[in-house]
Amino acid sequence: MTYTLRTYTPADETSWLRCRVLAFLDTAFYDSVVPAKPVIAAPGLELVVVDGTGSVAALMDTGIEGDAATIDTVAVHPDHRRRGLGRQLLDRTRDWARSAGATTLDAWTRDDVNTLAWYHAMGFDESDHYLHVYANHYSDPSEPTRAITEQRPGIHPVVIFGHAPLADERQLRSEFARVHVDRRFAQRL
Incomplete structure (x- = not known):
């Protein structure tokens, strides 16, 4: 299959959303659904890889503040995984971040085994950590009450999300059904 890596355009939005949702379904971000593509402030970088039909097969959005560039979203459609698309996006992003004056590229992600392995394989070092805690009435009717x-x-309260x-x-794992460790991965540029 032929792929093209290029800058995101507004015409990509529906396909971008579809790719993101499907890519996240089998990860710890399975319920991170957005109805519109989040805005990446200038001078950020928004990249997509499209397949031969023009559908988004992979995406990476990166913001920059001072000397730190942060990957806000990276996703590869399940039908297009293991073809090096994430690596291609990352290579282009690294080049852009360096040229924009960034000295560090980082990303935050949850405790998903495949995602963690990818960041390690791409040369990122794991550093800071905190928890994402969900208190959900449907997991246990008393969870939201315990959270406030x-x-x-x-x-x-029906669902509460907290850090x-x-x-x-x-302690939190003993009280709530869904707790994720959020990790910062960073690399010097």
Whole structure:
């Protein structure tokens, strides 16, 4: 199959969204669904790899602030995995980040085995960590109530998403069904 790596255009949005949703379904971000492509502030970089039909097969969005570039989104459509598309996107992103004056390229991701392996294989070092905690009524009706310290009359929490320190992992895993370790991966450019 022939692929083309190029800059994202607004005409790609529907295909971009489809690629992102399908790529995330079998990861720890399975419910991270957005109805529109998030805006990447200038001078950020928005890349796509399209297949022969023009459909987005892979994508990478990267922002930059000062000397740090951060990969905000990277996704490869399940039908196009293991073909080096992520590596191609990363290579182009590294070149862009260097030329934009960044000295570090980083990304934050959850505890998904394949994703963690990819970042390690691409030369990133793992550093900072914190927790993503979900308190969901459908997992356990008492989870949302346990997650808040003061209830407001008339509001009944159903799903709560929060950040917590890594030091609280053992306790939070005993209280909530869904807890992820969010990790920072970084590499010097």
